[in-house]
Amino acid sequence: MNPTDTTLTELRDAIAVKAVSAAEATRAYLDRIQAHDNGDAGLHAYHEVFADRAIQRAEAVDRGEVTGPLAGVPIAIKDLLCTDYGYTTCSSKMLENFRAPYTATAVKKLEDAGAVILGKTNMDEFAMGSSTENSAFVTTRNPWDTDRVPGGSSGGSAAAMSADLCAASIGTDTGGSIRQPAALCGVVGMKPTYGRISRYGLIAFASSLDQVGPFTRTVADTALLLKVMMGHDPLDSTSANVEVPEDIDRVDEAPGNMRIGIAKEYLSDSNDPSVAAATQKAIEVYKDFGAEIVEVDLPHTEYGIPVYYIVATAEASSNLARYDGVHYGHRTDKAADLIDLYCRSRAEGFGDEVKRRIMLGTYALSSGYYDAYYNRALKVRRLIKNDFDAAFEKCDAILCPTTTAPAFKIGELADDPLAMYMNDVYTVNCNLAGNAGISLPGGTATVDGKELPVGVQLLGPSFDESRLLKIARVFEAATDHHTRRPGV
Amino acid sequence: MSKGQTITEADVRHVAKLSRLHVSEDDVHHFTEQLAAVLDYIGKLNELDVDGVESMAHPLELVNVLRADQERPGMSTDSALANAPAKTPPFFKVPKVLGDGPSA
Numbered sequence: 001m002n003p004t005d006t007t008l009t010e011l012r013d014a015i016a017v018k019a020v021s022a023a024e025a026t027r028a029y030l031d032r033i034q035a036h037d038n039g040d041a042g043l044h045a046y047h048e049v050f051a052d053r054a055i056q057r058a059e060a061v062d063r064g065e066v067t068g069p070l071a072g073v074p075i076a077i078k079d080l081l082c083t084d085y086g087y088t089t090c091s092s093k094m095l096e097n098f099r100a101p102y103t104a105t106a107v108k109k110l111e112d113a114g115a116v117i118l119g120k121t122n123m124d125e126f127a128m129g130s131s132t133e134n135s136a137f138v139t140t141r142n143p144w145d146t147d148r149v150p151g152g153s154s155g156g157s158a159a160a161m162s163a164d165l166c167a168a169s170i171g172t173d174t175g176g177s178i179r180q181p182a183a184l185c186g187v188v189g190m191k192p193t194y195g196r197i198s199r200y201g202l203i204a205f206a207s208s209l210d211q212v213g214p215f216t217r218t219v220a221d222t223a224l225l226l227k228v229m230m231g232h233d234p235l236d237s238t239s240a241n242v243e244v245p246e247d248i249d250r251v252d253e254a255p256g257n258m259r260i261g262i263a264k265e266y267l268s269d270s271n272d273p274s275v276a277a278a279t280q281k282a283i284e285v286y287k288d289f290g291a292e293i294v295e296v297d298l299p300h301t302e303y304g305i306p307v308y309y310i311v312a313t314a315e316a317s318s319n320l321a322r323y324d325g326v327h328y329g330h331r332t333d334k335a336a337d338l339i340d341l342y343c344r345s346r347a348e349g350f351g352d353e354v355k356r357r358i359m360l361g362t363y364a365l366s367s368g369y370y371d372a373y374y375n376r377a378l379k380v381r382r383l384i385k386n387d388f389d390a391a392f393e394k395c396d397a398i399l400c401p402t403t404t405a406p407a408f409k410i411g412e413l414a415d416d417p418l419a420m421y422m423n424d425v426y427t428v429n430c431n432l433a434g435n436a437g438i439s440l441p442g443g444t445a446t447v448d449g450k451e452l453p454v455g456v457q458l459l460g461p462s463f464d465e466s467r468l469l470k471i472a473r474v475f476e477a478a479t480d481h482h483t484r485r486p487g488v
Numbered sequence: 489m490s491k492g493q494t495i496t497e498a499d500v501r502h503v504a505k506l507s508r509l510h511v512s513e514d515d516v517h518h519f520t521e522q523l524a525a526v527l528d529y530i531g532k533l534n535e536l537d538v539d540g541v542e543s544m545a546h547p548l549e550l551v552n553v554l555r556a557d558q559e560r561p562g563m564s565t566d567s568a569l570a571n572a573p574a575k576t577p578p579f580f581k582v583p584k585v586l587g588d589g590p591s592a
Contacts (some may be wrong), residue, residue, distance in 0.1 A: 101567045194547040208546045237553035308531040326580050328571030338583050347510035362507045376533050378543035434547025451527050
């Protein structure tokens with residue numbers, strides 16, 4: 001078998017029966033990274049590759065010293081999850097030389113399950129962005145068309161999965177940062193319910209929204225990774241103390257009677273025709289499967305972006321106050337006094353988008369504006385959650401687009417923060433409400449002579465990922481979109 | 489937050505100070521423009537009547553999560569200082585905070 005042209009589950013099984021060794025599989029992925037990720041024409045999905053460590057880990061699997069449900073499978077990690085080896089940079093100059101003193105719980109669980117960590121992936125600085133163009137180091141390229149963005153902020157993880165530079169990858173989703181790049185790169189990407197996976201060791205952006213999740217080739221692979229990573233963690237007091245359903249990885253079980261919700265608020269006329277067509281085709285797939293299609297109302301959908309850019313920036317302004325040029329991170333060499341040390345270290349270490357968001361959040365929380373901005377946003381957040389709660393009384397999952405259009409060109413939106421923010425219009429409400437969402441490959445569009453992936457999204461109620469995955473699997477089993485690969 | 493109210497360059501200078509961000513005059517100019525556009529869009533929230541709506545700061549209804557009062561190892565001083573850009577172990581090094589006092 002070719003270990004880089006397979007699913008995570010198939011590779012895991014092949015390694016278990018010694019049809020391929022973990023070391024061979026790891027070397028095969030490292031070779032592909034060497035061939036496709038570096039240099040002028042490279043994708044730049046990875047910021048750092050742990051070649052020696054990965055091979056040693058794989059050899060330990062082959063000797064039977066490391067076992068588990070992920071034994072020997074090579075996985076890439078977004079560079080804001082701490083590892084006590086290598087660097088953890090958040091793609092920021094601020095943390096360019098930062099070596100984390102501990103490993104994030106999500107990563108530790110993967111390693112305890114036998115996974116081989118290949119490296120850390122490029123992202124928008126501190127997860128703020130939708131294209132990886134805000135990385136302080138490099139812009140990752142979309143494997144389907146290297147003139148285009150992979151989406152973001154977990155764009156490196158999405159591109160690595162899409163181009164088979166890993167068997168699976170891990171990202172984080174604060175407003176769509178897994179699902180949007182998954183859609184733009186043609187892979188499965190899931191944000192579980194808020195609190196399902198520990199945030200311990202996840203460098204905080206917006207603590208009430210951030211959630212870890214996987215990128216994979218298939219729904220079954222996503223379920224396998226969720227089963228490993230989910231669960232309460234005493235080190236994260238906001239991780240949910242809710243049992244992980246034991247059927248979470250049995251995605252092929254019949255989902256029973258399905259009620260699929262369609263919300264007109266997500267079917268805007270401004271959606272690209274390829275997106276509208278993919279969503280319509282997905283509705284037909286579920287109809288053919290005997291699902292009941294029900295109309296649901298999410299009347300506060302259009303307020304999601306304004307709420308998000310208050311809530312997320314307010315939380316970020318607080319979380320990022322820790323970068324002071326004293327404890328860790330960049331420190332200016334021009335400080336006149338302590339306050340000047342803070343101001344110059346932060347100004348030199350952060351990029352413009354991070355500065356904009358810190359200032360916006362500080363403004364929204366500042367004296368005289370707190371009620372007008374922050375508290376009002378929290379109230380509208382409640383209305384958005386109430387919309388979902390009412391909708392999930394009438395349906396089991398909401399089917400909608402992940403993004404309004406396929407991948408845009410590198411540079412196209414770089415000077416227009418507000419236009420960039422609109423990328424999250426169909427993903428952000430799920431974070432605000434805290435429920436689960438998954439983006440699936442929904443087909444392709446031909447743009448400028450190139451084939452580009454289009455995503456469809458399923459949103460489900462909190463803490464019922466099991467059923468959402470079974471419903472997602474119905475669509476996947478009826479289509480071949482997930483088998484399409486970019487020509488890398 | 490009335491419709492049409494927009495952020496001024498003076499506001500941006502003030503917010504930059506609160507945020508401990510050194511900004512140049514060029515920065516102030518372009519951040520003001522960009523933040524004004526974003527705040528104008530956020531003004532959309534004024535369309536809604538939110539009287540009596542309960543605020544939602546977090547998806548989980550958690551209050552005072554406490555861990556067991558048990559001794560456990562913490563981070564060592566070496567580990568805590570390992571990433572410090574300037575240090576004199578066991579201390580972080582910062583510019584002088586207090587003045588030299590009145591000269592004798």
